Amino acid sequence: MSRPCPQHQHPHRLIQQPLSDLTDKLRRGELKITAPRQAILDVLRKHASPLTIKEIHTSLGKMDCDLATIYRNMHTLERMGLVRRYDFGDGAARFELSPEEGDAHHHHLVCKQCARIIELDDCFLSEFQDQLARRHGFTKISHRMEFFGICPTCRVP
Amino acid sequence: MSRPCPQHQHPHRLIQQPLSDLTDKLRRGELKITAPRQAILDVLRKHASPLTIKEIHTSLGKMDCDLATIYRNMHTLERMGLVRRYDFGDGAARFELSPEEGDAHHHHLVCKQCARIIELDDCFLSEFQDQLARRHGFTKISHRMEFFGICPTCRVP
DNA sequence: CAGAAGATTGCAAACCGCTTGCATCCTCAT
DNA sequence: ATGAGGATGCAAGCGGTTTGCAATCTTCTG
Numbered sequence: 520m521s522r523p524c525p526q527h528q529h530p531h532r533l534i535q536q537p538l539s540d541l542t543d544k545l546r547r548g549e550l551k552i553t554a555p556r557q558a559i560l561d562v563l564r565k566h567a568s569p570l571t572i573k574e575i576h577t578s579l580g581k582m583d584c585d586l587a588t589i590y591r592n593m594h595t596l597e598r599m600g601l602v603r604r605y606d607f608g609d610g611a612a613r614f615e616l617s618p619e620e621g622d623a624h625h626h627h628l629v630c631k632q633c634a635r636i637i638e639l640d641d642c643f644l645s646e647f648q649d650q651l652a653r654r655h656g657f658t659k660i661s662h663r664m665e666f667f668g669i670c671p672t673c674r675v676p
Numbered sequence: 677m678s679r680p681c682p683q684h685q686h687p688h689r690l691i692q693q694p695l696s697d698l699t700d701k702l703r704r705g706e707l708k709i710t711a712p713r714q715a716i717l718d719v720l721r722k723h724a725s726p727l728t729i730k731e732i733h734t735s736l737g738k739m740d741c742d743l744a745t746i747y748r749n750m751h752t753l754e755r756m757g758l759v760r761r762y763d764f765g766d767g768a769a770r771f772e773l774s775p776e777e778g779d780a781h782h783h784h785l786v787c788k789q790c791a792r793i794i795e796l797d798d799c800f801l802s803e804f805q806d807q808l809a810r811r812h813g814f815t816k817i818s819h820r821m822e823f824f825g826i827c828p829t830c831r832v833p
Numbered sequence: 834c835a836g837a838a839g840a841t842t843g844c845a846a847a848c849c850g851c852t853t854g855c856a857t858c859c860t861c862a863t
Numbered sequence: 864a865t866g867a868g869g870a871t872g873c874a875a876g877c878g879g880t881t882t883g884c885a886a887t888c889t890t891c892t893g
Contacts (some may be wrong), residue, residue, distance in 0.1 A: 551840055553887045572879080585843050590880060592841090606765050610850090611879065621754060628812060637812055648823060654784060655794055657825035663765060666808055668817035708860050709870060729850080742872050747851060749870090767850065767880090 522561045550595065551601070555584040559592055560616075568636040569613030569627070607665055628671035639666075685747035707752065710739040716749055717758070717773075726762045726784070732779035764822055787827035796823075 550556075563570065570578070572589050589659040590658040593614055596602040605613045607629050618624065644662055652660040707713075719735040720727065727735070727748050736746075750771055753759040762770045764786050775781065783792040800817055809817040 546744070549840080553841060555842075578798060585765075586879095587844080587881075588842055606763075608763050628808060628814065630814070632892070637719075638807075651823060652825060653787060656828035656831075657785065657787070657823075659788070659832055660823060660825035662821065662823045664819065664821040665807060665826045666814075668814035670810060671813035674815055706869080708872060710860075710872075743850095744852075744873080745871055752870095769850085 530671075534615035552570050552600070554582065556592055556596075558582045559585070560590060560596075563602060563614065563616045568613040568638065569603075571611040571613050573611070575614070601656065605665070606663065612643055626664050626666070628666040631667050632669055635670050635672070682778055686719060707756070711739065712745050713753075715739045715741070717753075720759065720771065720773045725795065726760075726772040728768040728770050730768070732771070762822070763820060764824075768807050783821050783823070785823040785825065787830055788824050789830035791824055792829070 527574065529607065536594065538573070539641050552615050559575060566578070571666055572593065575589055576586060578581075593602065593612075597614070600617055602614045603617050603624060605627065607613060607627070623641065625641055628639060628641045629635070642664075644664065648660055648662055715736055716732060719732050723735070729743065729750065732746055733740075733743060750759065750761070750769075754761050754771070759771045760774050762772065762783060762784065764770060764784070769792055780798065782798055783796045785796060786792070799821075801821065805817055805819055809815065
């Protein structure tokens with residue numbers, strides 16, 4: 520809901536420019552520019568919070584492609600680093616455009632009642648995570664962290 | 677794999693004593709002491725890290741009860757606070773005996789290759805979590821956090 | 834600009850973890 | 864011992880996700 524500082528707000532240049540940049544990017548990954556692919560990225564670009572596959576599908580509206588196609592595309596785009604996958608524990612994966620190149624990511628505060636999602640500022644765990652990796656000899660370390668609760672609107676007074 | 681300080685190590689008195697304590701506990705919740713129930717708790721007591729339903733089922737060995745029974749029991753035991761549910765994002769819930777009465781919990785470092793699980797010390801997020809709740813007006817706040825990586829054994833040299 | 838190679842799509846079926854309805858069985862208070 | 868109601872087994876079902884396959888589309892090449 521609230522992307523913090525504007526300097527982190529790169530509106531994903533790569534996918535907003537006409538085509539050439541996207542082409543470059545996709546070609547490098549041996550991907551083709553197809554209608555479903557573009558439509559999915561359009562949908563993601565229009566939404567601030569992570570979307571489920573079902574939400575993406577309904578958002579696609581008349582350009583209505585198969586669910587399997589969306590699932591496959593999300594894998595592909597995730598593998599290429601264009602989208603990021605989140606898991607809020609309700610059994611449905613959610614996807615968001617990657618903040619920018621690199622490893623930046625953030626976490627979420629989710630209302631258990633109405634599913635409103637508040638995006639939190641940049642993650643503060645990287646130092647702790649590195650310590651952890653060192654202490655236990657782990658490599659390629661990553662983490663998941665989400666917060667849940669009842670939002671002010673849903674709280675019964 | 678490594679429960680930290682021994683003082684946190686209460687071996688779950690309630691379920692290890694012959695029967696009376698367990699009886700008390702269960703009776704209070706209007707639960708009955710059944711063979712599957714006891715067997716499941718036995719299995720959990722024997723393992724240090726969280727188990728999936730499938731793992732519990734195979735660990736049950738000859739006392740082989742229905743999967744649905746295990747699912748139902750895990751819900752019940754969780755609702756009673758006897759077990760704690762964890763989600764490592766691989767699509768299968770995992771269960772562990774609750775550390776003790778109360779809200780204590782910890783997090784995990786999981787090897788993405790061999791699924792080895794290292795239990796981390798007590799959670800350090802409660803203060804941050806409270807701030808978050810205050811700042812956004814959320815109530816009943818909770819969180820999930822797990823770390824993933826490749827353990828020293830699985831790393832190819 | 835046609836042709837070819839190969840990625841992508843749609844469709845349908847299958848998978849997987851999990852839940853549920855129902856008849857039967859078992860535990861426990863009396 | 865008995866009755867009430869929780870617990871179990873079985874089988875069907877559900878939602879999210881994956882997959883095999885044939886048809887289609889994008890893009891490279893000549």
